[in-house]
Amino acid sequence: MFPKVSIVVPIYKVEKYIHRCIESILEQTYTNLEIILVNDGSPDNCGKIIDEYAGKDNRIHVVHKKNGGLSDARNKGMEYATGEYTLFVDSDDWLERNMVEVLVKISLDYQADVVQSAFYYAYNDHLLYDNRYFSQNDPHVLLNKKELMYELVRNEKVKNFAWGKLYKTNLIKNLPFKKGVLFEDVFWAHLVMHRVNTYVISHKPMYYYLQRDESIVANYSLRNLDIIEGLKERHKFIEQHYDNLIDESFTVILTNCLIHYNLLMMNRRIDENGICKKRIRSYIKMHYKEFLAAVKGNKEMKTQLLLFHIHPIINFSFLALRKISRKLKVLPQQVGFERKNFSFKV
Structure with missing residues (x-):
């Protein structure tokens, strides 16, 4: 029996993008999924949209809650996660059709606690792939805990992002994200990686990380x-x-x-x-x-x-x-x- 994968998707004001995100999950070649869609008090039609999806696919579990931010939404989603593995997906991003299948196979082959997928920075008219350290066809890289923490601190080969990584659920189940902060992954990732024995990096980009047309200077707070x-x-x-x-x-x-x-x-x-x-x-x-x-x-x-x-x-x-x-x-x-x-x- 293939292990179940819980996919947690926090949702807030992404009506423009939510269909692409959810469709990319539903179309996964790996089908033993538990899809947890957390409506974080979104004021648009996201709540209605995800309810409609839940009515069409029994793998979808919808949670509606008051707005509490990304960390609170992820934490709420984890309360419902029952899969052997967990994957976080941000609701304006999307996945390659075989991403879950590939990551689960890697985890089983290497008995890995966490498997990291490469990703594209996705713009309106082009994609960018970070090839400064690896090429897409390079063999997987295995890291032990000491090597992993070094790479995590440097934030180059191993990013602090929670998304785009397949985790063994028991590794993260009792490690909630810190609420009420931006860059919540920075407060969380090192606590997770401290528990890891084997970490695998795959260089094939299978996650699309949307880059919105927003200036960091204009939107700085x-x-x-x-x-x-x-x-x-x-x-x-x-x-x-x-x-x-x-x-x-x-x-x-x-x-x-x-x-x-x-x-x-x-x-x-x-x-x-x-x-x-x-x-x-x-x-x-x-x-x-x-x-x-x-x-x-x-x-x-x-x-x-x-x-x-x-x-x-x-x-x-x-x-x-x-x-x-x-x-x-x-x-x-x-x-x-x-x-x-x-x-x-x-």
Whole structure:
């Protein structure tokens, strides 16, 4: 008997995309599915749409709840998960038809606790595949716990995203997502991976991660700073359990602090008194020696840290000048991703 897979889909204000997402799940070549659609108090027609789907396919279980955010919706969905495996899918994304079948086979073949699928960044007219480290036809990569935590902290080969990974349900059943925060996966992923013995990376992109036409600068809010708090929380865990990764963790925190400081500079209206910028600058100053030691082999980050330490405006100007130089092709362009032309309708 093939093991049952619980697919948890939190749903909120995605009427435009929900059909494509659900259809991609219903059309899976692997049929022993339990599809848990959680309506997180969506004000549009999503609740009605998923009820209609439930009436057509008995594998679908619909949950309606008051709006509580993505974490709360995922947690509610997990209360109903009875499969041996669990897969999270965001409701504006979609899957290749054989994704579940492929991931379950890999998990069984390697006795893996978690299997990670590669994914496409999906735009309106093209797809991007990150081929900086792997090509689509490369053999699977197996990671043990120590290797996995290193890659998770770096967030390159192993992303912090909860979606696009097949988990053994007993691994995550009692690890709820933190409610009321953005970037909830950053608060959660390291706790999961700490329990993993075998982790497998598949390089075949089978998950489509929708990129909406929204500017991070135009839509920036103070809630975006949650990622820094998540990284700080994770850093305490790293200090307790993986002291060999402290420098890597500090580097990631510094990178995000500098990014968000600059975003706050470009969005002065939301931080009128500069309180958040002062908080970030104070944190960098407090840990300056640790940051400097952490980035000693990273010329890029060391330069930014030194310039920021002199004055944040100097680092901001340096980055702006470098961006202009790249546009003018004075400096070499950053390594791009593999592009595939694509057009889809929603």
